[in-house]
Amino acid sequence: MKGRRPTSGLPRAEGDATPRRDNPLGATTGRRSRVRAWPAANSRERAAVRQRIEMDALQQGVRYRRMFVAMLGVIIVVSSMIVLLGTVGLFAETRSRPLTPAERDQYQQEEIARRWQAWPSTGVFPEEVKYLGLDRAQQYARRIGIAPETECAKGVDAAVAGVLQSHGCVSMLRATYTDQTASFVITVGVAVLKDEESRVSATEELTQDDRVGVLPVAFPGTVTERFGPQQRQRTGWVGAGPYIVFSTAGYADGRTRAAIPPEEILHSELWPAAKSVGNQIAYFLADPPKVPPCTQGNVC
Structure with missing residues (x-):
C-alpha cells in the first residue's frame, strides 16, 4: 500500500542471499552466535609444574631442617662444653686440698675475730685466771661478776672513747676480779x-696516761662494791688480734688515788697482778687456733 514502509521483520524469500541490514555480522535474527572455546592445558604439563613446585618446597624444607639440626648440634656441643668445664672447675675448687699460707692466716683471723660472740661470756672471762704473786708464786684471781655488754664510749673515759669510736669500735665487754687475798x-x-x-x-693513738682507761664495774654486796673511777690506782691496755684489753686496779677497801700520798708506793703486787690478769684474757682471745691442713678437714 502506498505510504507504508516495508517491515524488516518479514521473512526473506527463499533463495534471498542478501543479508539483513540490522545485523551487521550477518547472523540470523534470534539465533546465538557460537564461539569456540580455547583448548584446555595439557594435564601432563600441569602435573609436571605441580611436581616441580612440590619438589622445590620439599628441598627448601630439607635445607631449613638441615640448618636447624646443625644449629641445634652446635648449641648442644657448646652447652656440653660449658657444663663440662664448669663441672671440672667446681670439682677442682671443692675437692679437698692443702690450705695455702694465705688461707691459713685468713682462717685464724676469722676464728679469732668471732670469739667474742661465739664464746659464752664465761669463756671470754674465765672464773679463775692465773697470775704470779710475790716471789713468783702462782696464784689465782677470782671473777666476781660480768657486766652487760655496752657501747665502747660508755665503758671507758672520754679521752679513750674518742679514739675507739674513730676506729670503728664495735662493743665493750667488762668483768671484775679480785686477787687471791681479796x-x-x-x-x-x-x-x-x-x-x-x-x-x-x-692503739697508736691511745694515751699513755695511766689515770684513764676502762671504767670500773662494781657489784653490790661483794668486795668490789666500793670500786669506782676515783678508786683506780693505775690503768693500762694490751692489744691482741682485733681486741684491746684494758685493765685497771685498786684497793678493795675503797682508797682513792688522791688519798694516797705521792711518796707512798703502791703495793708491789697490785699492778703486776692486774696486768697479768689482763694479759691472760688477751692471750685466751688471740691464741691462734689449730688450723686444719686441708680445705675439707684433715684429709686432702
Whole structure:
C-alpha cells in the first residue's frame, strides 16, 4: 500500500542471499552466535609444574631442617662444653686440698675475730685466771661478776672513747676480779674493733696516761662494791688480734688515788697482778687456733 514502509521483520524469500541490514555480522535474527572455546592445558604439563613446585618446597624444607639440626648440634656441643668445664672447675675448687699460707692466716683471723660472740661470756672471762704473786708464786684471781655488754664510749673515759669510736669500735665487754687475798679489785675491759688493722691504728693513738682507761664495774654486796673511777690506782691496755684489753686496779677497801700520798708506793703486787690478769684474757682471745691442713678437714 502506498505510504507504508516495508517491515524488516518479514521473512526473506527463499533463495534471498542478501543479508539483513540490522545485523551487521550477518547472523540470523534470534539465533546465538557460537564461539569456540580455547583448548584446555595439557594435564601432563600441569602435573609436571605441580611436581616441580612440590619438589622445590620439599628441598627448601630439607635445607631449613638441615640448618636447624646443625644449629641445634652446635648449641648442644657448646652447652656440653660449658657444663663440662664448669663441672671440672667446681670439682677442682671443692675437692679437698692443702690450705695455702694465705688461707691459713685468713682462717685464724676469722676464728679469732668471732670469739667474742661465739664464746659464752664465761669463756671470754674465765672464773679463775692465773697470775704470779710475790716471789713468783702462782696464784689465782677470782671473777666476781660480768657486766652487760655496752657501747665502747660508755665503758671507758672520754679521752679513750674518742679514739675507739674513730676506729670503728664495735662493743665493750667488762668483768671484775679480785686477787687471791681479796685485797685488790681488778676490772678487765675488752674493746672489740672491726679488725686487727683497726686495732693497731687505735692503739697508736691511745694515751699513755695511766689515770684513764676502762671504767670500773662494781657489784653490790661483794668486795668490789666500793670500786669506782676515783678508786683506780693505775690503768693500762694490751692489744691482741682485733681486741684491746684494758685493765685497771685498786684497793678493795675503797682508797682513792688522791688519798694516797705521792711518796707512798703502791703495793708491789697490785699492778703486776692486774696486768697479768689482763694479759691472760688477751692471750685466751688471740691464741691462734689449730688450723686444719686441708680445705675439707684433715684429709686432702
